[in-house]
Amino acid sequence: MNTPSGTDALARATAALSHPGLVRIVSEIDDNGPLQRHLLSRTLTGLSRQQLRHATAAGRALGLLRTRTHGGTPTLVLTPAGKELADVYDTAARWARTYHYPCDVSDFVTRVQATLALFGTAGGEQPHTPQAALASWVRDHAAALRYPLVGMSPDVMELAA
Known part of the structure; x- marks a missing residue:
């Protein structure tokens, strides 16, 4: 995954997968099961x-x-x-918590976003890291990343402050 095209795919994946709403929806469903569509705004406050x-x-x-x-x-x-x-999100957040990245006090979404951004552009995959988990996911699901995400403006995809 450290070839130029592999690095590009990893960077594109990082941008697409770092959307704060996507991180929260995926994590919420993973932690608590199916999410009723009409309860999205109540469950995922702040979005x-x-x-x-x-x-x-x-x-x-x-x-x-x-x-x-x-x-x-x-x-x-x-x-x-x-x-x-x-x-992958859990691996990224666990790594960030262990290394106090990006700072000592960060929420789950910020940890995931910052870690994916860090490892999504870094070269040289290390085993058992968020980069390895992300690279593996991208290899397994590359077809889904070929399609542009219609309506996703750059400011919406920007990392949370």
Whole structure:
């Protein structure tokens, strides 16, 4: 994955997968199970409706999220790729917490974003690191990353401050 095209794919994946809403939706479903669509804004406070729409659209476009009906209510569930990505997010957050990255007091999303940004552009994959987890996910799910995420403006994809 340290070839120029591999590095480019990793950087593109990092940008797409670092959206704060996407990190939160994937992590929420992974931790607590299916998420009712009409409860998105109540469950994921601090994200605007537009950010939630972008995150769910990106999750579907990347093959991470699927809508199912549970008890007559539309819910979002993770696909197998989404479950694997949740593991990547957990690995990134665990690494960041261990190394106090990007600072001593960071929330989960900031840790994931900063760690993916750091390892998404670094060369030389090390085993058992967030970079190895991300590179493995990109190799396994590269087809989903070929499609542009319609409506995802650069400022929406920007790392959280």
